[in-house]
Amino acid sequence: MEDLQAEVVVIGSGMGGATAALALARRGVDVLLLERGARLPRELENWSPRAVFVQRRYKAADIWYDGRGRPFAPGVHYVVGGNTKVYGASLPRLRESDFGAVEHHEGTSPAWPFSYADLEPYYAEAERVYKVHGTTGEDPTEPWRSAPYPHPPLEHEPYVADLAERLRGVGAHPSSNAMGVDRGPAGTCIRCGTCDGFPCRVGAKSDAETCAVDPALAEGLRLATGALVRRIVPDATGRRVDHLVVESPSGQGVVRGGRFVLSAGAVNSAALLLASRTDSHPAGLANSSGQVGRNFMMHNNAHIAAVDVDRLNDVTFQKTLSVNDWYADGGDDHPLGTMQLIGRVDEVMMKSWAKAVPLALLRQVARRSVEWLVMAEDLPDRQNRVTVDARGRITTARVARGRSTHRALHRRAKTLLRAAGYDAVFTQWFDIAMNSHQCGTAVAGLDPATSVLDPWCKAHDLDNLWVVDASFFPSSAAMNPALTIAAQALRVVAESDLAS
């Protein structure tokens, strides 16, 4: 690989890296974006449940290990756009209370080193960049906003509209999901049934490639694909990153820059910092606090399928409704979390985890079920951590905290759905491999002794390294993370020295 140089070098083209690259390029900064993967091809298999969920066509081939040394295939995607290429494009803001300390039954969710008000203008900007559709006035927990959603909410299909009525009838307050798709009179979204978990074959999903990388290329960004960063190397002072060691199909090379942005995803960013240890940074780069890799979180999540045996579910685009009634308070002054409709789950997708159940039976279930994500906060714990051994093997050790909250939310969800007319609820609890909401491995904070990054995501230990992926999250909250990652990346570019 030829040696490269840029004013700012960004590692990783997912939500954080691509959004930062776009904001930098729009300011006229010379940016080089290094991505280990290639562009995900547009092809028939994009929409095939078998190719995507059974053959795992777009997943990374990596094997990681859990805390007991058991191997698993992680839910990560090494392509331009990162995990957003397959994400569900559900793009809510965190709630205002998420930025303060919140008492849970199993501990305290720590305060962030900046407030909702600090991030609010960048949420608004991120919603424009990622074409978010939504509405206000329905969700009892929605935070205040300085501008309306840039696009109207996605319409519910009749089955979902009826479901919303049923939920209202039993006292709940269902609200429209905030969704990032190119829908509208001139939009390209066709409201297919393969948005959530699949790549978009028509390029209508607001992923980081479509909404950030491609527009940034038009502003002068340089993108190098197949560029796997192996080490981040500091200079002799130990205070500045000097260069990156990068591996590509054509060999190893060096990339130099004035400033560096790490955004390889929460697990890979921590692994890269730890693997970049030197004499000046013996515990790993930017790790004088010992916090790099610790506080690994991924939400306490479950998918549930609620079955009404008397009614077929004929919805195509299902992901338009949420229930946040117990997000901040489940009735005893403690938060529970959110439940959100997800994309339709067919029998092939169900079979990928309900392996013992005959396909024909799963087909009957799938035709009569409506599927939800039931998501509660995963509390940070220093023992839950990412480590990397001398051979580069990654371990994510985790004993989930907040499980009693998650179980309580799950019970509430089941009771609500039964009251709304459903006969049975089936549950798939997420395991360590379903780490799509990974975060927290290089937390932002005010105190260099207890955090890795400052409130603008610059490493306390280095003068020219920023980390803008989900690593910076001091807490996971209980909302989908991607819009918050994008908003903070925009804030970092606008308010720190990164662009100057």
Ligand SMILES: Cc1cc2nc3c(=O)[nH]c(=O)nc-3n(C[C@H](O)[C@H](O)[C@H](O)COP(=O)(O)OP(=O)(O)OC[C@H]3O[C@@H](n4cnc5c(N)ncnc54)[C@H](O)[C@@H]3O)c2cc1C
């Ligand atoms: C199936 C699925 C559904 C999801 N649905 C939603 C949703 O509806 N809403 C939501 O908010 N979130 C959702 N998420 C989560 C969301 O996609 C992530 O939170 C978000 O993409 C994380 O952004 P990031 O910048 O931290 O990392 P990523 O987006 O994962 O980007 C990391 C990038 O770094 C690259 N990289 C890694 N290591 C290196 C290296 N050493 N050198 C060079 N490049 C490297 C990777 O290839 C990748 O492109 C979903 C995720 C999945 C998998």
